[in-house]
Amino acid sequence: MRFPNALFFAALMALSATSAFSQGLTAVRDFSGDFGEDQPLTWSLSARGGYDSLSYEVPSPFLQDFESYYAQGGVGMTYADADPTTPWSMALDLGVIHYLDGIPRYDDTFYNARVAFNIAHQISQRLKISNNFYLTYEAEPNFATGGSTTLYNGQYLYGFNNFNVSYAWSQRFSTTTSLTVDGISYEDEVVSGLEDRLSVLIAQQFSYALSKRTSLAAEYRYRITDYRERDDVDAQSHFALVGVDHAWSERSTGSFRVGAEFFKSDRAENxxxxAEVAYSYLVARQTTARWFGSVGYDSAEIGGFDTRYAFRTGLNVSHQINKRVAVNGGVSYAYSTFDGGAGTDVTEHSLLLSTGISYQMLENLSLDARYSYSILQSDDSLREFDRNNISLGVTASF
Structure with a gap:
């Protein structure tokens, strides 16, 4: 079940197209993109300064505490065209962050480069295709998606692409066929040998509309995961799912799937x-809320264990209080059980809390303050940590 190494990066780039501007949530099968409004081409320049501290319960040569002030700068670009036939959107974000006191085991300077591209095309009244693409080069763990490790492990490249074809066989019955490719690669050789992998997911969905707002769904998926540097945990899963999709309004939608995962790897068969759930709530540009949850087998941080079964959920909310002041907040939580392997089983809880406020000084100039707190509690005390990050920034857009 091995892929050539060259295919790892080729597969991520070959299927070009879209995704939300955050790590691709590969579990939840809603890849329509947000095409409700046109967004003119907008550029932004940002500068930020802050303080970051991370403390492990039991420091080791590979997991060391750090605390440092940092300076950060970046440039971004967004654009969206809500064309009725071919809506599309794109976003680009480039940045650099320098830690004044350095980070043990790694360089003092880290780089961020993220690009997202979403597109859909209505070929006919019955046939529609869409594609979602996201690629990021960064150093921050993402608790929500499980694509990266929970621990701070330096720079990595993560890519995600979903292509799907939907066909309406009648006014009520439709099918959607999709192909998703995602993968991750770390610069650190120790982490890379354990974590670098590529996953391919093929899905076939059958949908029956009970009304204009509510549809029942049945879905089959097949996923294969290949680790680049190891042969002992390559895995495949078959999924048999049923669920419902409901739109409370044009700007409030939800999706739910539940069923069984038939998991098989070189170490285990279970x-x-x-299950997975997603909810999106958009009211003009004043209030935005997104919530998701999923439970199933996870590919990250397997290490010497046979399997990792995880529950993940997250909520992000932003609100424009008035023309000048906006607030935002988010929470991500993951509960994981690691089974088998040479040692005892391990249970982990990870939590990320974040909040921020921004103030529009001028039409194209804003100030903001951010704070985030993350913690990992584990039966393995070597992995336990807590982290605080606070910063102030300024952004100019044009």
């Missing part, structure tokens, strides 16, 4: 419950 059948377990699988």
């Amino acid at each position: 059948t377990s419950p699988y």
Whole structure:
């Protein structure tokens, strides 16, 4: 079940197209993109300064505490065209962050480069295709998606692409066929040998509309995951799912799937419950809320264990109080059980809390303050940590 190494990066780039501007949530199968409004081409320049501290319960040569002030700068670009036939959007973000006191094991300077591109095309009244693409080069863990490790492990490249074709066989019955490719590669050789992998997911969905706002769904998926540097944990899963999609309004939608995952790897073979839920709430540009949850087998941080079964959920909310002041907040939580392997089983809880406020000084100049707190509690005390990050920034847009 091995892919050539060259295919790892080629597969991520070959299927070009879209995704939300955050790590691709590969579990939840809503890849329509937000095409409700046109967004003119907008550029932004930002500068930020802050303080970052991370403390492990039991420091080791590979997991060391750090605390440092940092300076950060970046440039971004966004554009969206809500064309009725071919809506599309794109976003680009480039940045650099320098830690004044350095980070043990790594360089003092880290780089961020993120690009997202979403597109859909209505070929006919019955046939629609869409594609979602996201690629990021960064150094920050993402608790929500499980694509990266929970621990701070330096720079990595993560890519995600979903292509799907939908066909309406009648006014009520439709099918959607999709192909998703995602993968991750770390610069650190120790982490890379354990974590670098590529996953391919093929899905076939059958949908029946009970009304204009509510549809029932049945879905089959097949996923294969290949680790680049190891042969002992390559895995495949079959999914049998049912669910419902509901739109409370044009700007409020939800999706739910539940069923069984038939998991098999070189170390284990299990059948377990699988479920996922997603909710999106958009009101003009004043209030935005997104919530998701999923439970199933996870590919990250397997290490010497046979399997990792995880529940993940997250909520992000932003609100424009008035013309000048906006607030935002988010929470991500993951509960994981690691089974088998040479040692005892391990249970982990990870939590990320974030909040921020921004003030529009001028039409194209804003100030903001941010704070985030993350913690990992584990039966393995070597992995436990807590982290605080606070910063002030200024952004100019044009």
